[in-house]
Amino acid sequence: MKIIAEYPNPPQICRVIVQDGILQQIGRIVKRLKPSQVYVLTNTTLRKLYYGKLQESLSQAGFRVHPLLVIPDGERFKSLDSLRYCYDRLINYKADRESLLLTLGGGVITDLGGAVAATYMRGIKLVHVPTTLVAQVDASVGGKNGINHTRAKNIIGSFYHAQMILVDPQVLETLSQRHYLNGLVEVIKIGLVSNPGLFSFIQNNIDPLLQRQKKTLLKLIVSSIRQKLEITTTDPQEQGLRKILNFGHTFGHALETKSNYTKLSHGETVSLGMLVALKLSVDLKLANVKLLRMVQSLLQVAGLPTQIKRVDIRQIWEIMYMDKKAGYGRINFVLLEELGKPILRAVNFQDFKRAIEIIS
Ligand SMILES: NC(=O)c1ccc[n+]([C@@H]2O[C@H](COP(=O)([O-])OP(=O)(O)OC[C@H]3O[C@@H](n4cnc5c(N)ncnc54)[C@H](O)[C@@H]3O)[C@@H](O)[C@H]2O)c1
Ligand SMILES: [Zn+2]
Structure with a gap:
């Protein structure tokens, strides 16, 4: 099922595809965005569960595989420290403005990834692969991103839309x-x-x-x-x-x-x-x-x-x-x-x- 949404302000087209097994086709799909490089942001849990399939699909599409951006699992890692970690990694890898950040995870990862993509070099390409029901129907949709401050939740962030949201309902099988x-x-x-x-x-x-x-x-x-x-x-x-x-x-x-x-x-x-x-x-x-x-x-x-x-x-x-x-x-x-x-x-x-x- 394909859904295309147009945001007038700021102008942006967001393509949403919902399909069982789409995880194995992601490389081919994101190639259409012509990114110079793909960087995957995930957490330790999703890395074990699904990164293998994603990596295979990216390699098949011809993307050179970079080390991942991985943060520990948990809401408390939707933080300034994680944001800094992501910037450090992207700078180390010399990520340029045509880079694509691909998030693989629940709302914590899509929120953090959105904040990174919105601000690194004033905005790089962004694709969400949401893996919880919350992230699939809510957090990845609508362009809101953010991180927590130790004293306030979601206090730092912006509106920045993903070019694509690729939803694989199959991954919900492992969700509690x-x-x-x-x-x-x-x-x-x-x-x-x-x-x-x-x-x-x-x-x-x-x-x-x-x-x-x-x-x-x-x-x-x-x-x-x-x-x-x-x-x-x-x-x-x-x-x-x-x-x-x-x-x-x-x-x-x-x-x-x-x-x-x-x-x-x-x-x-x-x-x-x-x-x-x-x-x-x-x-x-x-x-x-x-x-x-x-x-x-x-x-x-x-x-x-x-x-x-x-x-x-x-x-x-x-x-x-x-x-x-x-x-x-x-x-x-x-x-x-x-x-x-x-x-x-x-x-x-x-x-x-x-x-x-x-x-x-
Ligand atoms: N930006 C928005 O509009 C918006 C909307 C709603 C929620 N949010 C944010 O989303 C966050 C909550 O998202 P969440 O509920 O997805 O929490 P989460 O990202 O913490 O994920 C919940 C848990 O499920 C695990 N998990 C994720 N996918 C899995 C899978 N397929 N199989 C097994 N385990 C899996 C994660 O590792 C984590 O332990 C909050 O930070 C909230 O502020 C943002
Ligand atoms: Zn809510």
Whole structure:
């Protein structure tokens, strides 16, 4: 399946190909971009799992194989140190402006690789080969890249589009169920805020999706990439529409920060955050309670958390306020009027406190 997206600002064409086994054809495909050299950025886990196949494909296409850019596995390596390591390697190899950086990995690698490609020599060619569901449907799509500072997540970065995103659903076979569910949460979110058909598709196919049945999963990946592309090509730099993708993330992010990225995964906090946002929507008389119940039961069936043991409401509020304050003691939340109809609302502490009941 081929999808071509055109970004108006900055002007750029991004080709997305979703195909089982595409990993073995990457050399031939990226040759069309006429790079002077290909540099692969990956982590230690993906190197063991898939770099062999990729390397073979690059060699067959006639690319001289350079030593890799490899970082250790983990969110904490989406860092300034890793960025510096990548620059050092590229300079050592005398990488020029026609070089291509090819990322092989999850969102950590695509975010870091995007930041490297955007800034090395003011921009080199970039191709993503995302290997987690999160990276395939979300992180690699839309041009946002970034790294973490020790005191703030994703605080350094830019918008820079890949020329190609090459998605091989087959690689998801080795992904843990927890990381797989992280991706499913993001697709549920995209469906809820912008595509009722996609949401219904997930509802109707939840069992095959949980079992990663090939055909259903392929359909899910293609539909969510299309939907994310539609939103991000309309609003390439997050001036308006794109903010709807923050649904469930205001609370989710704060919870993630509070638990210091250790206990709950990103997807798990977003699952809870979506329920809080839906409860707020109901309490503020925007949405019908049926919508809340429908999402709650889907998340439960998927095995995602819908309850949390203890939550320091005041502290979470403070963290969110730092991040998303609207002024006058209120925080901006993306809420829903109905399926596919998001609305931005400033919420006060009392409303938030009441909404938390849904997950506690
Ligand atoms: N730029 C964006 O728009 C955007 C959107 C969403 C998320 N993100 C970022 O993405 C990151 C999260 O991405 P993620 O969830 O992919 O995490 P990740 O990159 O840490 O990958 C999760 C784990 O899965 C392993 N893995 C990856 N592919 C595998 C495979 N095929 N088989 C087995 N193991 C595999 C990784 O080594 C890692 O241990 C965060 O840093 C987040 O900020 C960015
Ligand atoms: Zn997210």
